[in-house]
Amino acid sequence: MKQYRISVLTFVILLILSLVISSCTSTPIEPTMTPTAAGPTGRILTVKGPNGGNILTMDQLKALPATEGQGGIKSSTGQITIPELFKGVALKDLVGYMNVAFDPSMGVAVTAEDGYSMTFSYDQVMNGAFIAYDPATGNELPTHDPLTAIVAYEHNGQPLNETEEGNLRIVVVGPKNNQVVDGHWSVKWVNQVEAKAVGESWTLDLTGAVDSPVTRDSYQSCGAPGCHGTLWTDENGQDWVGVPLWLLVGEVDDSDVHSEVAYNRALADAGYTIDIVSKNGNTITLDSQKIKEDNQVMVAHLVNDGEMPDMYYPLRLVGSSVQADQMIGQISQIIVNVPLASLPTVTPVPENSGSLTITGMVNQELTLTDADLRAMEIVTINAEGKDGPQDFQGILLNPLLDMAGIKDGATKLVFTASDNYSSEVNLSDVRDCPKSLVAFMETPGDYLIVLPEQPTSTWVKYVIQIEVK
Numbered sequence: 001m002k003q004y005r006i007s008v009l010t011f012v013i014l015l016i017l018s019l020v021i022s023s024c025t026s027t028p029i030e031p032t033m034t035p036t037a038a039g040p041t042g043r044i045l046t047v048k049g050p051n052g053g054n055i056l057t058m059d060q061l062k063a064l065p066a067t068e069g070q071g072g073i074k075s076s077t078g079q080i081t082i083p084e085l086f087k088g089v090a091l092k093d094l095v096g097y098m099n100v101a102f103d104p105s106m107g108v109a110v111t112a113e114d115g116y117s118m119t120f121s122y123d124q125v126m127n128g129a130f131i132a133y134d135p136a137t138g139n140e141l142p143t144h145d146p147l148t149a150i151v152a153y154e155h156n157g158q159p160l161n162e163t164e165e166g167n168l169r170i171v172v173v174g175p176k177n178n179q180v181v182d183g184h185w186s187v188k189w190v191n192q193v194e195a196k197a198v199g200e201s202w203t204l205d206l207t208g209a210v211d212s213p214v215t216r217d218s219y220q221s222c223g224a225p226g227c228h229g230t231l232w233t234d235e236n237g238q239d240w241v242g243v244p245l246w247l248l249v250g251e252v253d254d255s256d257v258h259s260e261v262a263y264n265r266a267l268a269d270a271g272y273t274i275d276i277v278s279k280n281g282n283t284i285t286l287d288s289q290k291i292k293e294d295n296q297v298m299v300a301h302l303v304n305d306g307e308m309p310d311m312y313y314p315l316r317l318v319g320s321s322v323q324a325d326q327m328i329g330q331i332s333q334i335i336v337n338v339p340l341a342s343l344p345t346v347t348p349v350p351e352n353s354g355s356l357t358i359t360g361m362v363n364q365e366l367t368l369t370d371a372d373l374r375a376m377e378i379v380t381i382n383a384e385g386k387d388g389p390q391d392f393q394g395i396l397l398n399p400l401l402d403m404a405g406i407k408d409g410a411t412k413l414v415f416t417a418s419d420n421y422s423s424e425v426n427l428s429d430v431r432d433c434p435k436s437l438v439a440f441m442e443t444p445g446d447y448l449i450v451l452p453e454q455p456t457s458t459w460v461k462y463v464i465q466i467e468v469k
Contacts, residue, residue, distance in 0.1 A: 044167050045151070048194040049100040058153065058167070064089045064097060067150050069173030070364070072180035074133045080375055082135055083177035084403060085364035088152035088168070091125045091193065100195045102126070107198035107217075110151075110170055113189040118170070119198055120149055120185075121217040130172055131218075132179040136371030145174045147181065151190060156405040157363040166190065177366060184222065202314045204299075208252030208336030216314065219243070223301055230295045232319055240318045242300030245291050249274060249336050267338055268292045275335040276317050276328055284317070284326045296320040299331060356438065356447060360414075360468035363405030370445045373438070381435045383452040385459075392450045394439035397430060404468070412469040415449045415460040423458040425451065427468070438463070 043055040067090045072083035091110075095102045104122045111117045123129035128147035133140055152171045153160060160169060166189030172181045204219060206212040214222075223229040223243045232240045250263030268288040276299075277283045291297045297319035301308065308316055312329030356373065358366040373395050380393045406427070413430055416422040430436045430451065437450040441461070449460045 044191065046192040046194075047094055047098055048192065048196075049098040050196065051100075053098075053194075061089055061151070061153060061168075065093050067093070067148055067173065069148065069150075069175055070177040071150075071152075071171035071173040071186075072135055072177070073183035073186050074135075074138055074180050075183040078138055080133075080135050080138055080180060081183075082368075082372060082376075082403065083174075083180060085156050085405070086150065086152040086171040086173055087154040087157075088150040088171070091120060091149045091151065091170075094151065094193055095125065095195050098195055102195060105197055105200075106195060109192075109194045109196060110187050110190055111192040111194070112187055113166065113191050116187065118184065118187050119217070119220060121198070121201075121215075124149060124217065128172075130181045130185065132174075132181055135178065135180045136369045136375065141179060144179045145176060147172050147174050147179075149185070151193065156403075157407075158405075164188075177364070182218075202332075204248075204315060204331065205333040206248060206252045206336070207333065208249070209254050209338050210252050212251045214248075214251075219301060219315075230298055232296050232298060232300070234318065239304055240298065240300040240316075241302040241305075242298040242315070242318075244295045245274070245286075245297045245299055245317070245319075245334075246293050246295075248299060248334055249288070249291075252336050253338050263293070264338075265292070270339075272339065273337045275333075275337065276331055277333040277335065278328055278330040279332040280330065282328060284328050286326070290321065294319070294321065297322055299334070355445070356463065357465045358400060358404045358468070359465060361407040361410040362401075362468050363407065366400070366404050368400075373447075374440075379437070381437055381450070381452065383435065383437075383450055385450075386456050392437055392439040392448070394437045394447070394450070396434070397436040397438055397449070398434065400438065400466075401430075401468070406468060410468045414465075414467040414469060415458075415463050416465040416467065417460050417462045418464050419462065421460065423449075423460050424469075425454055425458050429454060 042057060044058055045056045045061060047054050047056060066087055068085065068087040070083035071086045073081045075081070091108050095108065102122065106122055108120045108125050109117055110120065121129070128149070130147050131140060132144035132147065149170060149172050151168050153168055155161070155165065160167060168190040170185065170187040170190060172185050202216050204214045206214060223241060228243050228247055229241055230244055234240065246263060253264045253267055269292070272288045274286045274288060274291070275283050276286065299315050300318050301315055308314060308329065315331040316327060316329040317331065318327050355370070356368045376395050378393060379396055380391050382389055382391050411427050412424055413427050414422055414424045433451065433453045435452045439448040439450045441448055447463050449463050451458055
């Protein structure tokens with residue numbers, strides 16, 4: 001018994017000592033702006049300005065003014081992600097929260113958990129100055145609805161998918177689902193937002209079959225490691241980061257300016273010259289065949305993680321196969337001398353008035369054009385119709401419902417045709433049938449609802465609306 005009491009006493013003493021030691025060695029983060037008590041999700045976002053920063057919890061972030069809208073992207077290969085509903089805090093409202101004297105010489109650097117960073121300009125943060133594209137065709141829109149960059153924490157009315165998006169992500173949203181922006185502005189797994197000085201603006205003029213001026217902001221985002229950026233280390237150990245020259249050439253060598261085959265390999269093999277011009281008029285000329293798809297010949301905008309020194313600012317040509325006397329700096333223009341006779345013609349995208357609306361008990365109402373639908377994954381199923389078994393081609397219905405987001409309590413689907421004929425089915429019956437389809441008919445813009453496990457009387461031709469009830 002005595003030995004037992006000694007053991008208990010020893011344990012208690014050791015426990016007290018461990019608590020004292022741990023309390024002495026822990027070093028809590030002390031932000032310059034004192035946050036309120038941490039919410040259940042803990043601290044998730046660092047916000048910083050020139051005079052210090054703060055670490056926000058999810059509850060604190062949600063307490064700031066919220067912005068909600070439709071956001072989608074056009075990838076570097078031209079693939080369109082149809083706009084969906086996002087909610088979060090606008091970057092300009094975060095700047096306001098930081099109480100920063102924000103002016104056109106400044107920008108907002110957004111950093112992800114893996115260290116990837118993207119800088120948004122003053123005009124992008126305050127005025128939504130982004131290029132927008134038609135989600136149906138991928139073509140740049142001459143005018144578009146107002147855009148806002150937000151730190152999103154909800155996607156289709158639910159928290160972000162932590163595995164695929166992180167707790168927070170950047171989305172550029174608008175009031176409708178009729179426009180998308182370049183995918184490199186969509187930063188996932190965001191954990192820091194910093195307002196800081198970004199230096200003077202500049203533009204690189206790309207000239208060839210078409211003209212494509214590139215602003216500093218677009219160039220830096222394109223040159224980021226997660227986009228098209230690449231690294232070259234010279235013989236002195238200096239690290240140069242920029243965009244491969246052949247990718248810049250691909251922007252203007254023909255009428256295809258931004259797809260996965262934008263770079264015209266046949267033209268490069270046939271041969272043409274490329275003039276690299278500095279702001280004082282100095283020019284060096286390269287051959288298309290020698291720089292073809294060579295990622296180690298680049299127009300660099302960073303050296304050793306910093307901006308170019310004045311003698312090269314803003315851009316310098318560098319690379320393993322570039323001679324020392326060809327490494328021109330202060331680049332302002334790249335001229336691609338493609339033969340005009342070889343330029344392809346652009347086939348216009350056919351337009352039609354067909355569209356399909358998903359409405360009712362959904363998180364976001366969708367209006368999808370024929371081009372929207374045909375840009376999605378098209379499948380072929382076999383089902384027993386009025387004329388026996390036959391193949392139907394179209395878009396699976398359940399993924400479209402997922403895009404709209406079904407609200408709790410919904411039990412029915414009503415399909416309405418252009419002549420007002422309608423049918424009603426149980427939502428659960430459609431959800432349980434993965435082959436339910438919005439099928440294409442002979443005329444583009446006309447659709448047939450195909451429900452393989454339901455009576456054909458529920459199948460609706462010329463459907464224009466799906467209502468969730």
